Amino acid sequence: MFVQQQADELIKAVSFVKENLAEQVETLATRVTEAFKRGNKVILMGNGGSAADAQHIAAEFVGRFKKERPSLPAIALNTNSSTLTAIGNDYSYDVVFSRQIDGFAKPGDVVIGISTSGNSKNVYLALGLAKRKGCFTAAFLGKDGGIIKDMCDLPLVVNISETPHIQACHIFMAHCMCDLVDQAY
Numbered sequence: 254m255f256v257q258q259q260a261d262e263l264i265k266a267v268s269f270v271k272e273n274l275a276e277q278v279e280t281l282a283t284r285v286t287e288a289f290k291r292g293n294k295v296i297l298m299g300n301g302g303s304a305a306d307a308q309h310i311a312a313e314f315v316g317r318f319k320k321e322r323p324s325l326p327a328i329a330l331n332t333n334s335s336t337l338t339a340i341g342n343d344y345s346y347d348v349v350f351s352r353q354i355d356g357f358a359k360p361g362d363v364v365i366g367i368s369t370s371g372n373s374k375n376v377y378l379a380l381g382l383a384k385r386k387g388c389f390t391a392a393f394l395g396k397d398g399g400i401i402k403d404m405c406d407l408p409l410v411v412n413i414s415e416t417p418h419i420q421a422c423h424i425f426m427a428h429c430m431c432d433l434v435d436q437a438y
Contacts, residue, residue, distance in 0.1 A: 266418040270411060270426060277409050278426045281365075281391050282433035284407070288363045288389070289314075289434070294326035296358060296383070298350045298376055299367035302420050304331035306367050306393075310427045318431040322438035328357065330379070350379035360387030368392065369419045371399020371410070380405050393426060395419030 270278075285295055295314060297307035307329040314327035330353045331337065340349045350366075358364060364383035366376035371394040380390045381404055391407040396419070398410035411422040 262415060263418050263421055266411065266413050266415070266422050267425060269413060270422050274409050274411070274426065277407060278429050279433060281363075281407055281409070282430040284389050284391070285363050285430060286434050286437040288361060289325050290437075291361055293359065293361040293363070294328065294357075296328055296330060296354065296362055296364045296388075297367065298330040298365075298379060300331070300373055300375070302416075303367035303369060303373075303393075303423070304329070306420065306423055306427065307365075308332050309424070310365070310431065313428075313431045314434070318428075318435045320435050320438075322435060325434070330354075330357075347374045347378060350375045351382045354379045354382045354386070354388075358383050358386050358388050362388045364388045364390050366390070366392040366401060366405065367394075367423060368399065368401055369395040369416045369423075371396060371401045373401070377401050377404065393423040395423075 297311050299307040311327040311329040314325040330350050337349050340352045366380045368376045377400055384390045390405040392401045392405045394401055394408055394410045398408050402408040402410055411419045
């Protein structure tokens with residue numbers, strides 16, 4: 254049956270995360286917690302489904318995840334349609350995130366890109382600028398990690414080919430990160 258087959262594939266993908274990426278997720282959670290405690294923020298970005306994941310994760314920090322705690326400063330760069338369309342129109346879609354990084358990112362912030370292919374040029378350019386500005390950069394990636402894998406401080410590469418399963422693993426890892434941050438408060 255189709256659903257059972259898909260469940261088996263998803264279990265394999267989550268098992269990959271368990272066996273290969275657990276330590277990196279905990280490292281990211283530590284970096285995020287340290288940034289929040291210093292008064293820094295988390296900036297997230299992605300395209301399409303990854304954009305939805307970026308705003309979902311930002312909402313978990315600003316609102317709450319599992320327990321009551323102070324609101325934590327996080328923003329998803331893909332949520333302001335006026336900003337996105339103005340930058341895309343006046344400059345290019347390739348810089349819709351890096352232009353915002355230029356305005357928002359400060360040394361010590363954590364900047365997280367999300368790309369199932371690992372090849373999103375706008376995410377790549379924004380992470381590069383964030384790194385030059387003194388931010389810690391991380392990326393939730395899929396497939397072989399693409400061009401982003403080698404340029405960010407902490408790549409979390411779900412090395413499978415099915416985009417829906419990559420996305421499910423990205424949200425699983427992000428929820429684990431949010432839970433670990435909650436535990437620090």
